[in-house]
Amino acid sequence: MAESKKGDVASRAKQRFRELQKRNEDDEEEVGIRDFSSLPLKADHAQRPLWVCPDGAVFLEASSSLYAAAYDFLVAVAEPVARPEHVHQYKLTPHSLYAAVAVGITPASICDVLDKLSKVKLPEDVKKYILQCTKNFGRAKLVLRDNRHHVESGDAAALRELLAHRPIRNCRDELPEDGDRFEVGTAQQEIQANRAYLDIDIDGDSSEEEEKVSENINALRTYSFRLKQGTAQDVKKYASQDLDFPLAEEYDFRRDPSTATLPIDLRPSTKIRNYQEKSLSKMFGNGRARSGIIVLPCGAGKTLTAIVAASTVKRSVLVLCTNATAVSQWKAQFALWTTLPASRVSLFTAEVKEDLHPECGVLITTYHMVTFSGKRSVRGEELIKQVREREWGLMLLDEVHVVPAQMFRKVLSSCNAHCKLGLTATLVREDDLITDLNFLIGPKLYEANWMDLTHAGHLANVQCVEVWCPMTAAFYREYLRHGGAGLGNKESGIVVSGAGRTRRLLYVLNPTKFRACEYLVHFHEKRGDKVIVFSDDVFALLAYARALERPAIYGATKESERQAVLGSFRFNPLVNTVCLSKVGDVAIDLPEANVIVQVSSHFGSRRQEAQRLGRILRPKASAEGGGFNAFFYTLVSTDTTEMFYSTKRQQYLVDQGYTFKVVTDLPQPTLSALASEQDEIDLLNQVLNADALKEEAEEEKALAKAAKDDIAPRRTQVSLASMAGGDGVRYLEYGSTDAPKQKPKRHKLFRGRK
Structure with missing residues (x-):
């Protein structure tokens, strides 16, 4: 009965919180603002950087002297909503609170620090929501130690609560004499860097509750019970779905003697930045490896961060990429930053299939190569069998946002990995699949602020410009005549018809946009800049490439030709512009590029806008006077649906603090x-x-080619002459050399036949 009452209280608190959120969202839609003027301010509110609102919204003043400490705390406990120059907005969500508790921040300390930093008293609804939402978060963990899974907790009562559930109790690997006893051990405390929020002091403001929280975190005694082989994922499922008791996954790699050690170390010249070190401290904060996701902007060094994680774990590493180009880049990065012998690195792609090191090594492959369910070549079958049978210490998932959740399930079920680390620059999608990553991989461990990295010189200072291009009379007449049927977004499942494609081509190939593109290309080439012209439409891409007389890369471009063009762009001073289709959105490293001219895009995809901006975010030499050293142009045909899509696409970058300048002349x-x-x-x-539909179909076919090329054995029907070397040779036989047209003699039985 007591448990039932507790459950009712928790559900009522969550329901009350949802009602407050809904009411404030409705108010915002009606009047465009949120009115919390009735909340009383604290006497020293000017020294406190946060506004914590009753609906879970949190606002941070970027000008505060406590900004750095408050930001580190907020990015760990809340989801960023918008981070413009002066005031940042965050939101408390179940996923963000789960991520906070997973890295060692207790629910009590979340409430305490929020109240300490807030200009107003922490609303009771928010406090109840945090405590009830995180009631079971972080109380127990699924730890891999000595090559066996254990359920571990600092509270023996939490383990008894789990074992009261029959399916979990059946998964326990116990001896008859064990009874209710647990294994008693110690765990390393969370490093000081992850507990810096406890040191935040406003005019000597401290509390007994804070000291109590600190004591709880410093407690090292742990209790655990061992699971039967192969039941870890079942226990995790039972705990999460049946008991609302999520188990964070940790890998005690220092106590895994059964797995071979990888001889990998960072080169003495390798240096990591403070934000990379901070993100890794969230992963290895207690001496174990936590599974989760690290979000860093394009060009901020996600690859190096992952390589440092691999050199820390020092176990077999499986790297999953989106395409073969990314596979080659990862191999080069391992050679650049580490002392790992080349014999320990293997590639597994459609064209390259290298043997895995017999003991311990790094395998770099693509998602498609692992999840392909069709018939493979004999060589491919041998390698995929080795991949599935090997125990991987660390799985690195590059660009985790681009692959649907269903494919992730295939990857996770195909490969045995003790720890999983996802990497992305944009943890957003236009569908709802992104939330699945919290449970398939783990919580978000760290997310960097784009503007802070720009001000620190770690990212290029980009000027974002939207160029308005009026439609010419002839093109606009046809645009109106074709109507608006068929426009849509592929990610959201809206079908795009042929009429819609033609209408789209009309505003993409607008002659005014053509001339604006040529002007920008010539202007920046004279400055010595490296320019990328982006177009999703292959038909339009080739038209722009022909008009500008510049090389183009799209889905059907051969890999050898692609590498030749990219190499010339990087090192040849005479090749300063390249035209790219959507294949250039991810996993193409062009650090020399500093100008993007976007003439066509994938409707309202915010992720694509951020990914394309990332192509020019690598640090550049400072411009004169500390101005902009990179430029991002979006060409938009006015009075068309492209203006609506452009505004939607820019929203993510605006939320990161970027501003768009509009140019009309x-x-x-x-x-x-x-x-x-x-x-x-x-x-x-x-x-x-x-035939726009045909062009688009060919592009999609070429993009999917990596999933099929050389995976299945090729069967080609040939003639016996071809096998004998006589392919293409024809013989004519004549009755005599001097009468080539004379018919051959036939037997009298067949003379009447034609």
Whole structure:
């Protein structure tokens, strides 16, 4: 009965909190603001950097002297909503609170520090929500130690509560004499860097509760029980779904003598930045390896962060990438930053299939190669069998946001990994699949602030510009005539028809946009800049490449040609512009590029906008006067649906603190390909007669080619002549050399047949 009352109280608190959130969202829609003016301010509110609102929203003043400490705490306990220049907005969610408790921050300390930093008293609804939401978070962990899974907790009562559930009790590997006894041990305390929030002091403000929290964190005694082989995932499922008792996964790699050690160390010249060190402290804060996700901007060194994690664990590493280009880049990065022998690194792609090191090594492959369910070549079958049978100490998942949750389940079920680390720059999708990652991989361990890294010089200072390009009369007439049918977004499942494709091509190939693109390319090439022209539409991409006389890379481009073009772009001073389709959105490393001209995009995809900006975020030499040293142009045809999509796409970058400058009067030079009105009419005819659907289908087919190329054995029907070397050779036989047209003699029985 007591447990039932507790459950009712928890459900009522959560329901009350949801009602407050809904009411404030409705108020915001009606009046455009949130009104919390009735909340009384503390006497010394000017010294405190936070506003904690009753609906769970938290606002941080970036000008406060306590900004750095408050930011480190907030990014650990709340989800960032918007981080413009002066005031940042965060939101408390179950996922963010789970992530906080997973890295050792107790629910009591979350409430205490929020109240200490807030200008107003911490609302009771928020406090109840935090305590009830995290009632079971962090109370127990699933620890891999001595190659066996254990359920571990600092509270023996938590283990008894779990064992009261029959399916979990059946998974316990116990001796008859064990009874209710548990293994007693010690665990390393959380490092001081992850407990810095306890040292925040405002005018000597401290409390007995804080000291109590500190004592609880410093407690080293642990209780645990061992699980039967192969039951760890079942126990995790039972605890989460049946008891609302999530178990964080940890790998005690220092106590895993059964797994071979990887001879990997960082080179003496390798240096990591403070934010990379901070993100790794969340992963290894208590001396074990936590599974989770690290979010760093493009160009901020996600690869190096993962390599440092691999050199810390020193066990076999499985690296999963999105394509073969990324596989090559990861191999180069391991060689650049570590002393790992080349013989220990293996590649497994459609074109390269290398043997795994017999004892311990690093395997770099793609998601498709691991999850492919069709028939493989004999060589591929041998390697995938080795991958599935090996125990991997660490699994690194690059660009975790781009792969649907269903494929992640295939990867996780195919490979035995003790610890999983996901890497991404944009933990957003236009569908709802992104939330599945919290339980498939682990909580978000760390997320960096883009603007802070820019101010520190770790990222390029980018000027974002939206160029408005009016539609010409002929193109706009056809745009209106084709109507708005068929526009949509592939990620959201909206089908795009042929009429919609034509309408889209009309505003992408707008002659005004053509001329604006040419002006920007020539202007920045004269400055010595390296320019990338992005277009999702392959038909439009090739049209721009022909008009600008610049090389283009898209899905159907051969890998050898692709590498040749990228190599020339990097090192040849005469090749300063390259045109890319959506294949350049991720996993193409072009640190020399500092200008992007975007003429076509994937509707309203915020993730794609951030990924493309990331192509030019690598640190650059400072501009004169400390100005911008990178430029991001988006060309938009006015009075079209492209303006709506452009605004939606920019929202993620605006939330990160970027501002977009609108330009309406860009010079319009005479483009050689559109020198006359007749040239514009010819271009319009090409657009109207283009098989846009076919072009798009070919691009998608080429992008999916990596999933099928050389995985299944190829069977080609050939003739016996071809096998004998006589392919293409034809013989004619004549009755005599001097009468080539004479018919051969036939037997009298067959003379009547034709």
